[in-house]
Amino acid sequence: MVKSRSLHLLFTGWCHCRYSLSVFNVGIGLDLSVGVEGVLPSLARPANASRIFHGIVFDAGSTGTRIHVYTFIQKDPELPLLEKETFQSVKPGLSAYADTPETAGETVRQLLRVAKKAVPHVEWERTPVVLRATAGLRLLPPKKAQALLDEVEVAFEESPFFVPDNSVHIMNGTDEGILAWVTVNFLTGQLQAKTKKTVGTLDLGGASTQITFLPKFKTIESAPPDHIARFDLLSTTYELYTHSCTDTHQTDSSLERKVFESSCLSRKFREDWSFGGLTYKISGIPDGSTGFTECYKEMLKVVKGVIHQPPELQDSNTFYAFSYYFDIAVEAGLIDERRGGMVKVQDYSIRAKEVCNKLSMYLATKPFLCMDITYITCLLKDGFGFKDETILKLTQKVNNVETSWALGAIFDYFQNIKIH
């Protein structure tokens, strides 16, 4: 089976992009701190509730389904602590069961067992459970996606947990970006600092990508009003720039072709790949050129001019990056899988050149690395317009909590942050 994020993109074609911009008002009465030892914002809960309470979030991603079970401690009437997160994931994602939706229900039941272990029996009936689906379901025909969501809802209703209204739905890319930003800025302590010193976030999923940051005044001024997404958290209104792309299924006849040749692959590489009901022959270009320059040109075709470039990114210093930015950096040997680490945009680019110009060395073990790392390089530089020196903090967890939009989603449930 072919395992490559960028190959998927090349087949699905251009991103469907949404740009949004929002403004930030420095917190009035915002009082948050974070992490395993940190303080979470006051969350709405029953008056007679015990000191410990929980929330369950399912992340139905395009490549897998994950459960996050959060345990909060009510320290005082205002400020609960996030005590811990219990996490588990399964592959493939729900969209793989588009023709057998009952299997999606089984996946969810299997993960709900994790929640039953993590949440004490007496707490089950007041512990909310929600599922948010991302690009995998966004790309399915609506009826097929709904059939999957219906099965999830049945599994939730059978469970002993509290199923709120609108518990199961497809999330739009803007919410995905904002909720990931909320998670990271909460976990890194930026939100409670009551300053404008927040960190931007970059997510690269199996079929979508998001960039979210607190823009400077100039960006706010020059952006069209419909590029604005606001949300409220405690007494603060935040306005963030958030831009989301979901790979769209290509509708033109090029999807019909059965052969896909790329200069990002070794000339000797041959593999069959099934996608969208067709089987493709994937290979290098037998008599053509390979290597970084040619590969980069291929990537430019799917990236250049598609993604809005906020000018201030040229001056930005640090972004938190996760999901495939992390995975590919590990595969490329840029960071350690357990510890994560910091890389510059140019580190991806330097490594891409090294890998792509020695494709035969990677043929047996990492045949798609050149393609994937070149795609990331191109996305960062020519897509978003980052400069070479921008630092990406690559991390899967902050203070032992997953870097994902899921924590932001449980905030959204408890706080109703009203993204608009």
Ligand SMILES: O=c1ccn([C@@H]2O[C@H](COP(=O)(O)OP(=O)(O)O)[C@@H](O)[C@H]2O)c(=O)[nH]1
């Ligand atoms: O608990 C997990 C498991 C995986 N991933 C990453 O998510 C990416 C895959 O994206 P996803 O399936 O979420 O696709 P999306 O629907 O977001 O496009 C991969 O890089 C995974 O490493 C993640 O962020 N959290």
Ligand SMILES: [Ca+2]
């Ligand atoms: Ca994701």
